[in-house]
Each structure stands twice: as C-alpha cells, then as structure tokens.
Amino acid sequence: MKHMVLHPPAGLDALRLQHCAIPEPGPGQVRVRWHASSLNFHDFCVVTGVLPVASPRVPLSDGAGVVDAVGPGVDDWKVGDRVLSLFFPKWHEGPPRVSHVRQMTGDTIDGCAAQYSVVDAAALTPMPSGWSFAEAATLPCAALTSWRALMSVCRVKPGDRVLVEGTGGMALAALQIAKMAGAEVYATSSSDVKLERLRAIGADHVINYREDPEWGATVARLSGGGVEHVLDSGGRATLAQSIRAAAVGGNVVVIGVLGGVDVQLDLLALIGAQVRLQAIAVGHRREQIEMVRAFERSGVRPVLDRSFALEALAHAFRYQASGRHVGKIIVEIE
Ligand SMILES: NC(=O)c1ccc[n+]([C@@H]2O[C@H](COP(=O)([O-])OP(=O)(O)OC[C@H]3O[C@@H](n4cnc5c(N)ncnc54)[C@H](OP(=O)(O)O)[C@@H]3O)[C@@H](O)[C@H]2O)c1
Structure with a gap:
C-alpha cells in the first residue's frame, strides 16, 4: 500500500510517497481503506514543522473511507461500512481530559494520508449517507x-x-x-x-x-x-x-x-x-455522530474547493498557503 510520510524535521519537501505492507487489524481494531482526506490549517502546521513531529509520521487528521477488515471482538462495524476518522480517537464524550486529547490523528499518531490504516473500532463514526468520500472527508476537524x-x-x-x-x-x-x-x-x-x-x-x-x-x-x-x-x-x-x-x-x-x-x-x-x-479544540465522537445526523437531515452539503491526488500532497499544501481557496481542499486517495 502507499502512504505519504513526513520525515523530521518536517517541511513540504520532507513529505515522501512510500510503500509498505497492508496492516492487519488486531483485537478490537478495524482496517479502513481511505478514499479521501481534506486539508486543515492544523495539518499545515504539522507538515511545515510549526507543530513538530518526533519521528516519521503519516499526516492528515481527516479521512473518509470503507471498513475493509475487522479484528476479533469487533461487533460495531462490518466490512463495507462507510466511515469517518476522529481527530481525537480517545475522546468519545464528555469534557476533555488529558487522556482524551493526547492522541491526535495525523499529529501525535499516524493519520489518513494512506490507502489503509488500522484504528480502534471506537475511533470511527459513520459517514453521512449518500455523501461522496470527498464531501465526508471535510467533517472530522473543521x-x-x-x-x-x-x-x-x-x-x-x-x-x-x-x-x-x-x-x-x-x-x-x-x-x-x-x-x-x-x-x-x-x-x-x-x-x-x-x-x-x-x-x-x-x-x-x-x-x-x-x-x-x-x-x-x-x-x-x-x-x-x-x-x-x-x-x-x-x-x-x-x-x-x-x-x-x-x-x-x-x-x-x-x-x-x-x-x-x-x-x-x-x-x-x-x-x-x-x-x-x-x-476549544475540535470535539468528541458523540458530537461527530450528532453532526453527521444533522447534516444528513438538513440536506446541506459542504463547500469543496480543488482536489489533489495523494501523491501531490505538497502541492495541495502550497495551494492552501496561497489563501486562494474557499472551503475545503480535498485529497483523493486512489
Ligand atoms: N481549535 C480547533 O480545534 C480548530 C479546529 C479547526 C480549525 N482551527 C483553526 O481555525 C483556523 C482556520 O482553519 P481552517 O482549517 O479553516 O484553515 P483554512 O481552510 O486554511 O482557512 C484559512 C482561511 O482563513 C482566512 N484567514 C487567513 N488569515 C486570516 C485572518 N488574519 N483573519 C481572518 N481570516 C483569516 C482566509 O480566508 P479569507 O481570505 O476569506 O479571509 C484563509 O483562506 C486556523 O487557525 C485553525 O488552526 C482550530
């Protein structure tokens, strides 16, 4: 599988397309095939080193994709479910605690600039039904x-x-x-x-x-x-x-x-x-579930700007830095 990896000390030139084996989900885990991501200012701060990474890191907090395999003990998801990443995979509801916000997708842990990831089953929510992956990938952070x-x-x-x-x-x-x-x-x-x-x-x-x-x-x-x-x-x-x-x-x-x-x-x-x-810092899983339902009921769709292929991630960030965009810049993961 392919993924983009950011190498310390970071910078757009430190983003490299790499290949590795498709990961296997363990107990309580799910493997997701990501189809789209979107850029946030937070991601820009990670890839440019404003928020430094200590070791090689797969960036991007936002992901929309399909459950591709489930590990032992997972009942909440089945292969084929369309899902969204969580910015804070450990913050499920209630007020924020240190233990909830230590893990940040695409920052302190690997993110969604990848064809596949293995994540905890509770670190996902459903996508809005009927939405494209590009539309859904705008939701988890912004x-x-x-x-x-x-x-x-x-x-x-x-x-x-x-x-x-x-x-x-x-x-x-x-x-x-x-x-x-x-x-x-x-x-x-x-x-x-x-x-x-x-x-x-x-x-x-x-x-x-x-x-x-x-x-x-x-x-x-x-x-x-x-x-x-x-x-x-x-x-x-x-x-x-x-x-x-x-x-x-x-x-x-x-x-x-x-x-x-x-x-x-x-x-x-x-x-x-x-x-x-x-x-405030983003939000928790229950809020994401409520937001997804509200968007579904309203019929409102997110505002998309340009799309870039995963391989062109550095170009996507340069475009974001130019400030020409209105709404979300999408990353398509073929
Ligand atoms: N606390 C959190 O959890 C959280 C979560 C998401 C985002 N954020 C923050 O929210 C901000 C926007 O994030 P984003 O992902 O939406 O970024 P983005 O998509 O890159 O949006 C940047 C846009 O903000 C506007 N802008 C730039 N400088 C500005 C200024 N000095 N005053 C007002 N507007 C300005 C520009 O639009 P115009 O040209 O139209 O002015 C620019 O295109 C960032 O600071 C980000 O860190 C925080």
Whole structure:
C-alpha cells in the first residue's frame, strides 16, 4: 500500500510517497481503506514543522473511507461500512481530559494520508449517507470544531446572531451550521470576490476585513449592539475585533491562530461587555455522530474547493498557503 510520510524535521519537501505492507487489524481494531482526506490549517502546521513531529509520521487528521477488515471482538462495524476518522480517537464524550486529547490523528499518531490504516473500532463514526468520500472527508476537524463551538458551547438558537471569520473550511462549516440552526450570520473575508461566495452560501451580512480594520465595531453597529456568538479565527489578528463585535454577555469562541498566537487583550473591554471567552479544540465522537445526523437531515452539503491526488500532497499544501481557496481542499486517495 502507499502512504505519504513526513520525515523530521518536517517541511513540504520532507513529505515522501512510500510503500509498505497492508496492516492487519488486531483485537478490537478495524482496517479502513481511505478514499479521501481534506486539508486543515492544523495539518499545515504539522507538515511545515510549526507543530513538530518526533519521528516519521503519516499526516492528515481527516479521512473518509470503507471498513475493509475487522479484528476479533469487533461487533460495531462490518466490512463495507462507510466511515469517518476522529481527530481525537480517545475522546468519545464528555469534557476533555488529558487522556482524551493526547492522541491526535495525523499529529501525535499516524493519520489518513494512506490507502489503509488500522484504528480502534471506537475511533470511527459513520459517514453521512449518500455523501461522496470527498464531501465526508471535510467533517472530522473543521466542521466538528464549528459544530462544537456553535451547538455545545454557544447553544445557538433560532434568531441568534453569529459572526464567522474568513472563508476556510472551519469558517464555512460554521456558516452552514449556524444557518441550519436558524441563526443570522455575519461573515468576514479578505476579498470582495470571496464575500460574494459567502453571500451565495448563505451569509446575511458580509464585511471585507482588509478594507475595514474596525470590522468588529462595524458588526456591533450593524447588529444593533453586537452579536451573541463569535467564532474567532485569527488569534492575534482578530481577537480584539471579535470581542468588539460581541454583544454584552455574548460568547467569543477562541478557535484559530491564523494571525498569530500571542495576544494583547483590553481586559476592561472584556469585563465591560461581560463576554465569555472559551477556547476549544475540535470535539468528541458523540458530537461527530450528532453532526453527521444533522447534516444528513438538513440536506446541506459542504463547500469543496480543488482536489489533489495523494501523491501531490505538497502541492495541495502550497495551494492552501496561497489563501486562494474557499472551503475545503480535498485529497483523493486512489
Ligand atoms: N481549535 C480547533 O480545534 C480548530 C479546529 C479547526 C480549525 N482551527 C483553526 O481555525 C483556523 C482556520 O482553519 P481552517 O482549517 O479553516 O484553515 P483554512 O481552510 O486554511 O482557512 C484559512 C482561511 O482563513 C482566512 N484567514 C487567513 N488569515 C486570516 C485572518 N488574519 N483573519 C481572518 N481570516 C483569516 C482566509 O480566508 P479569507 O481570505 O476569506 O479571509 C484563509 O483562506 C486556523 O487557525 C485553525 O488552526 C482550530
């Protein structure tokens, strides 16, 4: 079988196509034939060495594929089931514990840039029925993070106002989930062309954050005092404006670090608005199962950008770094 292997100290030139024997599942394990994956900013940080790997690593957290063999004692899956990977294979439900989040697919353990993997039977969920592998492969990291932020942390209700930032995979999934929940969505982007896409996907209000550096204040003005929920994508580049955009008593979910990780905060602004800041990391298995059901019921499909073959993984990451994409970049695994 073939897989892409990242060799320390990492970098896109350290991604190599390699071949090895197809692994056999042991007790409680399942072998999956992956058909598609998708790129996340997290994967980019792994392959470029921002999040260093200590030993050779198969990257990519997201996978959609078919159960190909089951080990002894596995009753939950049968050969032919269409499945999704889990970002945190050990976090099945409840609040996060250290033991839940130590294993990260495609980071601290091998990921889905491979034809086959052997995983614990509990480290999978069903795919949405009727979806292509490419569509399903958008869900395990970006969409689950948005789902957890909106449904578990913010508990969005119909009529709530939500701000999402940028046109990457996480932000667009958030836009779609917020609309599914009946919210009014404010969305930002770096370009007017992308703002048009945001409108077509369902955003009610769009703002170009390059042209309007005080976009948080603009959201607060347009919404008559601020929105109930903000999903912060940019860290240093966005958090102050995200707090500015939030209503008194609103939620700002700290998700992204696109603009840097160290942040200076005006605590008076935070205290004055009594904003709740909550950082999150992806989500757990039960949330992924609930999200899959919600997407199935809604009929909403993810926004796909370009596809690349597994062998062209480095090109896919270069394309991601260019920032030209809207939605998810797909990796097809032939
Ligand atoms: N905490 C978690 O568990 C978790 C999970 C998933 C993602 N994330 C984070 O969420 C962020 C997005 O991830 P992704 O996978 O969706 O990335 P992605 O698909 O590569 O999206 C990147 C997009 O974000 C926008 N962007 C870039 N710089 C920005 C800035 N300074 N302010 C606002 N938007 C900016 C750009 O869109 P425009 O040109 O339209 O602005 C860019 O195309 C990353 O920081 C990632 O680490 C966190």
